Amino acid sequence: xxxxxxxxxxxxxxxxxxxxxxxxxxxxxxxxxxxxxxxxxxxxxxxxxxxxxxxxxxxxxxxxx
Numbered sequence: 001x002x003x004x005x006x007x008x009x010x011x012x013x014x015x016x017x018x019x020x021x022x023x024x025x026x027x028x029x030x031x032x033x034x035x036x037x038x039x040x041x042x043x044x045x046x047x048x049x050x051x052x053x054x055x056x057x058x059x060x061x062x063x064x065x
Contacts, residue, residue, distance in 0.1 A: 003044050006037035011048055018052035025049070 003011050009032045017031050025046050028034045035042040 003048065004032070004034045004041040006041075007033040009034050009041075014045055014048045015052055018049050018056075023049065023053065 001011050003009055003014060013032060014028065014034065017028060022028050022031055025035060025042060028045055028049065029036050034045045
């Protein structure tokens with residue numbers, strides 16, 4: 001499913017980045033451009049990163065305000 005429509009980024013691509021060590025929305029934005037335009041995808045992208053962190057046993061990044 002597309003998470004970021006503006007940049008055509010799927011949940012699969014976000015999970016692949018998480019597997020490669022991307023752990024924050026800022027890193028994801030730098031890698032894929034997620035949440036760089038309208039920002040509506042930010043919460044979903046952060047949720048996917050958190051799920052991947054839990055699945056891999058890594059600590060979760062702090063939530064953004």
